[in-house]
Amino acid sequence: MLDPVPLRGLGGGGEPERLESLLNRVARGDEEAFSKLYDRISAAVFGMARRVVRDPARAEEVAQEVFLQVWQGANRFDAERGSAKTWILTLAHRRAVDAVRHDQASTDREQRLDWSGGPDYDSVQEEVGTRLEHEQVRRCLQNLTDLQREAITLAYFGGYTYVEVSSLLEANTATVKTRMRDGLIRLRDCLGVIR
Amino acid sequence: MTADLHTLGGAYALDALTPDEHEQFKQHLATCASCRAELVELQATAARLSDVTWSAPPASLKRRLMDAVSRSSQERPVNVRLARGPWQRRAPMLLAAAAVLVVIASLGTSLVERHRISDLETQQSALAEVLTADDKTMLVRRLDDGGSVTMFVSASLDQAVMAMDELPPLDDKHSYQIWRIQRGGPVSEVVISRDQSTGAVTRLVDDVGDTEALAITVEPAGGSPQPTTEPIVTIAIT
Known part of the structure; x- marks a missing residue:
């Protein structure tokens, strides 16, 4: 009991x-x-x-x-x-x-452009105890549009500004900044984040 | 403009704004309750992204931290005898900036370049002494263009600590320069290098007994032998 x-x-x-x-x-x-x-x-x-x-x-x-x-x-x-x-x-x-x-003011940053191919979060070694949370976040990321997902992951994991993300994704800055917001909102709803 | 600012919340939560826009949005948040409410949720959502990158740090990191923590004090309420003022909310932050500086200096590794460490080590105990001196006084000046300067003075130690917090960023052709105003005129105390001038900068000033005031001006990069512009702030040492 x-x-x-x-x-x-x-x-x-x-x-x-x-x-x-x-x-x-x-x-x-x-x-x-x-x-x-x-x-x-x-x-x-x-x-x-x-x-x-x-x-x-x-x-x-x-x-x-x-x-x-x-x-x-x-x-x-x-x-x-x-x-x-x-x-x-x-x-x-x-x-x-x-x-x-x-x-990475200059040169190194250029070498990181391989990120434009998409996030490689699959390759990250995960620790025990986070599998459920991990799976949920991954699943919810897959629910986003490609542009939302790439904009969010490039900014969060790549440390890029939305201006840099725009040029990496060849999209205009206003669109990228909007996609970051509506993408996060969709992610929020999928994850059930209250606060 | 406001509607446009409103859409920056997502990029802000992802730390993806340019420095100017970041500041702009921060100011906008102060007046926009719905933006603040949305941001709470967007930041919580962004934080969840870290669930997919979990990775245990080396055990040595915890040992260093526990060691540092056992030797360092935390923020305490500021013990000042001045009247209440708008600076009071700011004070713990400045003390924290100074305290973090002290702790960082006592550690083996840090974000600060190695060559600055020895400099910091010699400053750390003196800095802490001024901040905790019984006779210290504290003066705060808010700058017109943002940021603030706080000065702690201890007459018994004959020293002052100047803490500059979020001074407006300068272009690469200009630097901030601190001056001692003495009877013979201004004497350069230090030129603040560009990489130091973001965030909080803390400076220990010795031998303040015959200094009437400390002042900060904007000078051509690298500083000037004598001030070439009006001070953005002058704080008298009484």
């Missing part, structure tokens, strides 16, 4: 502590909570950063800065503006994109 009332956060079994609750403890200087938070979300942060910046060592630097920022600024997390995961991944994506734009 399962315990009908799991005692969360009281040390007994039950569900794992919510990220939001861990983040609140981190804001009070709880290193153990930081350690748990890290274990739960570092693969998402590092994996995304590695995809965007390409170089694993650089991705590690990005992840390191993100987690320091989380430690330092956990009290700025505002649950009204989204989940803890969204907050951390938004910080992380911004940093990864800043890093790649800073690093």
Whole structure:
């Protein structure tokens, strides 16, 4: 028999502590909570950063800065503006994109044009425990139009601005920016994202 | 124009706007409640994309972080004796910027180029000392064209920390330059290089005892021996 009332956060079994609750403890200087938070979300942060910046060592630097920022600024997390995961991944994506734009001002960037062939997220090694989420995101990405999907994945995983995406996809900028928005909206509805 | 801005939400959530448009949209968000509500959902959606790229980082990263975390303090409410003002919301962020700088300097690797590390290491303890000094005072100036400058001064330490946050970006023909205003006239303190001038820049200034004020001007790239333009901000050291 399962315990009908799991005692969360009281040390007994039950569900794992919510990220939001861990983040609140981190804001009070709880290193153990930081350690748990890290274990739960570092693969998402590092994996995304590695995809965007390409170089694993650089991705590690990005992840390191993100987690320091989380430690330092956990009290700025505002649950009204989204989940803890969204907050951390938004910080992380911004940093990864800043890093790649800073690093790849010129030549390297040209070498990454192979992205125009479409996202190769199939080849990414996935870790245990994310298969369901992974499958859901993949399936929902397939529901988008080609232009929506390519615009979104080039921007998110490639770190390209919508202007660059336009030239990669040979589409006009107004269209690309609109497709990014309506593509994300369709993705949101498919994933059932509430916030 | 507004309708046009409204459609930028998707690109914003994907960090795919140009820097100018990014700022523009951020300002637009302040006045557009429906855009904010939509953005919450679009950012949550974008964050889900990271589900397909999961990859565990090397164990050494966690060791470094736990080590850094055990040695670093977090943001605390700012202890100032000045009257309440609009700068108060800004203060924790500036302190955070300074604190992050301190932590970064104490780590083995960071985004900062290696040659800057030793510089930062010598600054870090002094910086932290000023920010935590009992007699520090804090002054904040918002600039007309955006961004703000915060100065912490400790008379007992004879030092000041100048934190520049989101100064308007300059083209590559211009640099920001910090000046000490002394009895003999302005003396150059430092020229802020282009790659430093985005985001938050923190500068420790020594020997402020006989300095009347610190000022920032926009100069031709590389700086000038004497200021050639009116300061965009002047902060008196009392």
